[in-house]
Amino acid sequence: MYVLHVCSELFPLLKTGGLADVVGSMPAAQIAQGANVRVLLPGFPAIKAGVPDAQIVTTMDTFAGRIALRFGFYQGVGVYIIDAPHLYDRPGSPYHDQNxxxxxxxxxxxxxxxxxGAELASGCDPYWRPEVVHAHDWHAGLACAYLAARGRPSRSVFTVHNLAYQGMFSASHLDELHIPRDFFQMHGLEFHGQISFLKAGLFYADRITTVSPTYAREITQPAYGYGMEGLLQQRAWEGRLVGILNGVDEAIWDPATDKLITSHYDRxxxxxxxxxKRQLQSAMGLEVDPRKPIFAVVSRLTSQKGLDLALEALPTLLEGGGQLVLLGAGDAILQDAFLAAAAEYPGQVGVQIGYHEAFSHRIMAGADVIMVPSRFEPCGLTQLYGLKYGTLPLVRHTGGLADTVTDCALENLADGSASGFVFSESNAADLSNAIRRAFVLWTRPNLWRYVQRQAMAKDFSWHAASKQYLELYRHI
Structure with missing residues (x-):
């Protein structure tokens, strides 16, 4: 099976979110199961620097100017790079400038x-040609449309990592991008009079996947569908929409071998x-006290993540004797609010604005609870890391959070399925109640350790997920 992943990020070379973690792990897992897998990426500076020996496969004139297609290997995975400095060699993130x-x-x-992606499916590399093009999020959505326009030289899969980001552009670009005119309609990639790269993937892909079964159901509903729910309901009815849980790369996230943490441990x-924990309390300026549970947040600071609710529930957390550690960046109002909380509660709240991969590992190993109070969450990797590290997740019942964390209710404690704390309503009162339940369990150390061990025993490796994707490829 020859598979090409088309995406905009690849961990650890370039990361702005969970997409990079997924694409950084999935291809290697699929290769381990016998597939011939390669990745196609834009030639961002960090990508080119990470694959310095990439050789030119071909050069060509395109609607975006003259480009070179390079190929090399990164950590055993074949990587195609679109070398177009006039498009990709810029400061800032892959998507926006420094402002x-x-x-x-x-x-x-x-x-x-x-x-x-469509060029590779059509044979622009004479030595390798994919049978399946697997496009990820809106950045790669047009791959599915271009394949359809060329008579489908390969099959296509489109994975929605987050439906909220849709890639909307003016219809005036239609001819410039060589999109067939008859594709610009409701039964195509048109959305409210614009070109939607996301809808291109949803409409033209042979199969659509999301990163959890619950999210696959949620996005067929108006509350989560962002106007695409009608199309997604149709795809689900046709059997073309499926949810497959993301996995954890155990070569990176394993407390028994993690080189970024103070001390190794296992279940x-x-x-x-x-x-x-002692190291984390000291590093964040908190009172060093093993009796105080550390509640941690490692997240983009956005409304989606429900972190305004965490601020509202902070008094409950602190009055119960807990400490809060936060690592993240994003919305300026949220950043300022958390920094103000750290100033108001020295020794109880520690905040670091920004994102540092190494420090996220140290937080995961040192904290007692990892909070993910998201309003919606397609899959979420943070809670999976928490399970792996015995840092019990406190999550809202939505998307992949609902699929991966089981509340510490009495019946779940009795049958051994309990792995964290789950609340249902997206409000501070329900979150506060979940925090109180965490404190109740914390007062019973033996039971807490029992739940930690149950959580750490759960298998969310890439082995199972990659097997499901390969079965999907074979089916189409």
Whole structure:
């Protein structure tokens, strides 16, 4: 099975969110199961620097100018790079400049990504040609449309990592991007008079996947569908929409081998976790006290993540004797609010604005509870890392959070399925009640350790997920 993943990020070379973690792990897992897998990426500086020996496969003139297609290997995975400095060699994130303004030519930059996916499916590399093109999120959505326009030289899968980001651009770009005119309609990639890269993937892909079964159901509802629910209901009825849970890369996220944490531990030897807790309390300026549970947040600071609810529930957390650690960046109002809380409650609240991969590992190893109070969450990797590290997740019952965390209700404690704390309503009162339940369990150390061990025993590796994807590829 020859498979090409088309995406905009790849961990650890370039990461702005969970997409990079997924694409950084899935191809290697599929290769381990016998597939011939490669990845196509834009030639962002960090990508080119990470694959310095990539050789030119071909050069060509495209609607976005003259480009070179390079190929090399990164950690055993074949990587195609679209070498187009006039499009990709810029400061800032892949999507916007240093002032957070989206690049004016993003339509061209990411249409080219989809176009080159279709070029590879059409044989532009004479030595390798994919049978399946697997496109990820709106950045790669046009790959499915271009394949359809060329008579489907390969089959296509489109994965929605987050439906909220849709890649909307003016219809005036239609001819420039070589999109067939008859594709611009309701039964196509038109959405409210604009070109939707996301809808291109949803409409033209042979199969659509989301990153959890619950999210696959949720996005067929108006509350989560962002106007695409009608199309997604149709795809679900046709049997073309499926949810497959993301996995955890155990070569990176494993407290028994993690080189970024203070002390290693596993489910049979949890004592060393206390060393990581002491280090975290000290590093964040908190009172060093093993009796105080640390509630942690590692997240983008956005409304989606429900962190305004965490601020509202902070008095409950602190009055119960807990401490809060936060690592993240995003919305300026949320950033300022958490920094103000750290100033108001020294020794109880520690905040670091920004994102540092190494420090996220140290938080995961040192905290007692990892909070993910999201309003919606397609899958979520943070709670999976928490389970792996015996840092009990406190999550809202939505998307992948609902699929992966089981509340510490009495019946779940009795049958051994309990792995964290789950609340239902997206409000501070329900979150506060979940925090109180965490404190109740904390007062019973033996029971807490029992739940930790149950959580750490759960298998969310990429082995099972990659097997499901390969079965899907074979089916189409």
């Amino acid at each position: 957070l303004y989206a690049y004016q030519d993003n339509h061209r930059r990411f249409a080219l990504l989809g176009w080159m 049979d030897n949890l004592k060393a976790k206390a060393d990581n």
